[in-house]
Amino acid sequence: MAGSPSKITPLAEAASAVANGASLTAGGFAHSHQxxxxxxxxxxxxxxxxxxxxxxxxxxxxxxxxxxxxxxxxFSNFMFEGYGRCRCFSRAVEAGTIAxxxxxxxxxxxxxxxxxxxxxxxxxxAMAGTxxxxxxxxxxxxxxxxxxxxxFGNGVVTAVSPLKPDVAVIHAAQADHLxxxxxxxxxxxxxxxxxxxxxxxxxxxxIVDTDVIRRQPEMTLLPALMVDMVVxxxxxxxxxxxYGYYDHDAPHLADYYAASATEAETAAWLDRWVYGLPDxxxxxxxxxxxxxxRLRVDPALGYLREACHG
Amino acid sequence: MADVSHDEYMAIAAAREINDGDTAFIGTGLxxxxxxxxxxxxxxxxxxxxxxxxxDPQPVDLATGVGDYRLAHGATKIAGTFYALSLLQQGVxxxxxxxxxxxxxxxxxxxxxxxxxxxxxxxxxxSGGANDIASMAKRFVVIARLDRKRFVEKLQYLTTPxxxxxxxxxxxxxxxxxxxxxxxxxxxxxxxDPVSKRxxxxxxxxxxxxxxxxxxxxxxxxxxxxxxxxxxPDARLLRLLRxxxxxxxxxxxRAKVDLGS
Numbered sequence: 007m008a009g010s011p012s013k014i015t016p017l018a019e020a021a022s023a024v025a026n027g028a029s030l031t032a033g034g035f036a037h038s039h040q041x042x043x044x045x046x047x048x049x050x051x052x053x054x055x056x057x058x059x060x061x062x063x064x065x066x067x068x069x070x071x072x073x074x075x076x077x078x079x080x081f082s083n084f085m086f087e088g089y090g091r092c093r094c095f096s097r098a099v100e101a102g103t104i105a106x107x108x109x110x111x112x113x114x115x116x117x118x119x120x121x122x123x124x125x126x127x128x129x130x131x132a133m134a135g136t137x138x139x140x141x142x143x144x145x146x147x148x149x150x151x152x153x154x155x156x157x158f159g160n161g162v163v164t165a166v167s168p169l170k171p172d173v174a175v176i177h178a179a180q181a182d183h184l185x186x187x188x189x190x191x192x193x194x195x196x197x198x199x200x201x202x203x204x205x206x207x208x209x210x211x212x213i214v215d216t217d218v219i220r221r222q223p224e225m226t227l228l229p230a231l232m233v234d235m236v237v238x239x240x241x242x243x244x245x246x247x248x249y250g251y252y253d254h255d256a257p258h259l260a261d262y263y264a265a266s267a268t269e270a271e272t273a274a275w276l277d278r279w280v281y282g283l284p285d286x287x288x289x290x291x292x293x294x295x296x297x298x299x300r301l302r303v304d305p306a307l308g309y310l311r312e313a314c315h316g
Numbered sequence: 317m318a319d320v321s322h323d324e325y326m327a328i329a330a331a332r333e334i335n336d337g338d339t340a341f342i343g344t345g346l347x348x349x350x351x352x353x354x355x356x357x358x359x360x361x362x363x364x365x366x367x368x369x370x371x372d373p374q375p376v377d378l379a380t381g382v383g384d385y386r387l388a389h390g391a392t393k394i395a396g397t398f399y400a401l402s403l404l405q406q407g408v409x410x411x412x413x414x415x416x417x418x419x420x421x422x423x424x425x426x427x428x429x430x431x432x433x434x435x436x437x438x439x440x441x442x443s444g445g446a447n448d449i450a451s452m453a454k455r456f457v458v459i460a461r462l463d464r465k466r467f468v469e470k471l472q473y474l475t476t477p478x479x480x481x482x483x484x485x486x487x488x489x490x491x492x493x494x495x496x497x498x499x500x501x502x503x504x505x506x507x508x509d510p511v512s513k514r515x516x517x518x519x520x521x522x523x524x525x526x527x528x529x530x531x532x533x534x535x536x537x538x539x540x541x542x543x544x545x546x547x548x549p550d551a552r553l554l555r556l557l558r559x560x561x562x563x564x565x566x567x568x569x570r571a572k573v574d575l576g577s
Contacts, residue, residue, distance in 0.1 A: 035368050035397065036383025061397065062383075062444065083444030087344055087381030096439040106439075108428055108475075110447035111367060112401040119398070131405050132451035135489035136424075137474040138443060141433050153490070162490035191388055192369040193396040249385050309385035311377070 012183040015235040017286060020207050021047040023235070024173050027077075029057040031118075031203060032066040033176035034246060035194040036087045037254035040065045041177040043242035043286045044209050049073040050280060059171045060084070061114045061195045064092050065246060066175075071095040072272050073280075076104050078144055080169060082111045086263060093266040107143035107150065109133070113166055115198050121168035122201025129154065129163035139164070174203030177243045178227065179250065181210040185233030186219040186226050191249025191308065193227055200232045209239040211251050241290055241298060252301040253310035258293075320549055321571035322502035324557060325521050326459060327353060328549045329500045330413065333457045338410040339363040339403075341449050344381045345567050346459050347413035352378075352561045357553065365403060367445040369395040378562055401445060404452035407492060412449035412456040418471050419460055421514045421535040423478025423496035425450070426471040433473060443475045450476045451491045458499045462532035469535045479513035504529050507540060519546045 021044060024030060034040030045066050053075045058067055060081040067084045070076040072094040084092045098104040109117070112132045120128035133139050139151050154165040176196050178189040187208050189196065200206045208228070213236070219226055245262070247254035265275040283289045290298065303310050323346070330350035334340055336359040342351045343366075355362050365371050366382040374390030381387075388394055403409055417440055418426035427446055431437030450456050460466055478496045480486055486495055498518075499506040505519040517529055518540045530537050562568045 036381050038368075038383045038385070081442060083442045085441035085444075087383055091439070091441060099439040100436055102435050105434070108442050110443045110451075111397060111445045112405070112448040115398045115401065131490065131492055132448040134451065134491055135474075135477050135480045135485065136447060137428070137433070138447060141473065143434065164490070191385060192383070192394055194369070195397050197396055198398055247385060249388065253385065303385070307376075307385075308388055309377075 010184055013185040013230070013233065013236045014183050014213065015237055017044065017047050017209075017237050017239060018051070020044070020235045020237045021051055023205060023207065024048055024053060024056070026053055027055040028172040029059055031059045031171040031174045031199045032063040033174070033178075033194055033196045033199060034066070034243070035062045035192060036064070037246045037259065038192065039177050039189065039194070039243050039248050040246045041175045041209050041242065042066070042069070042244060042246060043239045043289070044175050044177070044207070044237070045069050046280045046289065047286065049075065049276070059114070059118075059169050061111055067095050068092040068266070071098045071104060072266070072276060074103075078105045078107070080107045080109065080114065080117075080145075082109045082114045086259070089259070089263045094272055105144040107145050108138050110138065113138070113151075114169075115195055117166050117169035118195065118198040118202040120166065121170040122198055125168070127165040127167055129165050131163060134164050169202065171199070171203040173205045173207060174199045176200065176206070176208045177239070177248070178208055178210050179248060180212045180214045180218070181208055181233075181236045182214055182216040182219050183236070184216060185228075185230040185236050186216065187228040187233060188219070188225055189227045196227060200228050206233050207235045207237065208233050209237040209242040211240055211242065211248055213238050239286055242286070244293070247301070247309075249308050250303060250305070252298070253303055255297075255301055319571040320554065321569055322461070323568040324549065324554065324571070325546065326500050326502060327557060327568050328553055329505050329546065330457060330459055331357070333498055333500075334359050334362055334411060337361045339365060339408055341365050341367070341404065341409045341412040341445075341453055342382070343367070343413060343415070343445070345415065348379065349557070349562050349567050350413065353553070353557060356556055356561065365400055365409065367397060367400050369397055369400045371395065371400070378564075378566060380566070401448050404448050405492075407452070407454070409449075409453045410455065412453035414446050414449060414456060414458050414476065416458060416460055416466070416476070418466055418468050419458060419499065420468060420471050420478070422480065422482060423458065423499065423508060423515065424471055424474050424480060425458065425476035425478065426473045428473040428475045430472055446476045450478070450496070451493060453493050455494050455497045458496060460499060461502045462529060464532055464534045467533040467535065479508065482513050483511070501529075503532070505546060506537070509540075516540045517543060519544045521546045522548055
């Protein structure tokens, strides 16, 4: 496809595609492959009234809450594995400044599936009988899900309505300039999020030649037709990890978690690691090369043997 | 063996719930330890599935969570979250394990809020895969320390279905799984009356009494007709737990005080 236009986009330009009031979904699971360089750029640029449509993107939710940019969240679970609750996010919900709509993981994925497959709803078998369906958040309960008798007379299912984010932001391992995407290790909900969203932005560790993609097409997570923009961002998931590249930065996570105990310390942390640095390259300089090199994984294991727990 | 900790009793009791050949859906913490312990002892053919999309791994280091790359080592398949969760709906998951902030007499769980939903006193992490596991796994086990604030008469929010309002309620809601079979606590193993579907005491840990257990539970908790005492764990199990599976005591706290004190 020589001559096809490149989708490679500078970070600042890609982030500007997320408008005030937009709905956003982000890739990643627990301390793995969350698009945090993109999130930091969005915070630097400043946004308001964002809506998250999320499964387990705890760090994205926490940082957007810490920066007071989040208005609503459809989600299934925000928690820092090994640490505890997302404190800024939780405080904002308790204060009534972020409105929430709860789901199970499968419920959220099924709503993305309905949107991504072009269906008016998706039938599923979880969530029935619970307050997840009985208690409305900001969305009327009957618009979220309804019990449905199978037209074939073989059972009752829960039908959930589609959720279509304006923008999906995903961090992956490799992309070519056309937007074919590879990610190794667990892939969380990326395929469903990318199919559901109107605009798909993928930040990657490496830009590779299209021949690398064509050599092992079964390893492609997202084909170019699903992807609108590619941003080259080495260490773009830090302080979460990327399988095969670098482990999550446990001391950095612990520092943030300690800071998140109070609003003042959180603000100081954001000043130091987000607002005080002009771009992602300055962020990496501030972390120092030795720290980044120490996070590189054992290629045989896919993770870093020496990393301490928590 | 007075130096066996509550956590160690819980991990060993949880491991016993896994049958050889089961496909088990596992979360972070004690369930992970219990699953490895079962696999190393009576259930070598157990097949483990994690909501992060990891299937049948052979980890050489204890993972800090289901998203930890330590857990991906030696897996037979790595997929996405949808794939892993869809196995529950397909009906191939035999057993799942859950923790909780609140539990009622029917084994319903709250991991969402303390206080009103829209303006809670404490916002908790939310269901995650818990509701999916409890709705669709063939059976599930809850792991929870006894506390009157946890074992409550009425949940502040029903996140995850146990037997809902009692006999027949799960079937009426269209939930395919059979519901909770056991609650592993720090003083006793609890189960459910087959007719009323309400919680009852099945096995007391050595030194624990029914009165002491009841004192930590806000709803009436009768003894099962077949009430037994939990056997003291044998030395081999304890050695595996302490030296091989969780040598740093990340998830299983060692004894500081004797049981019952």
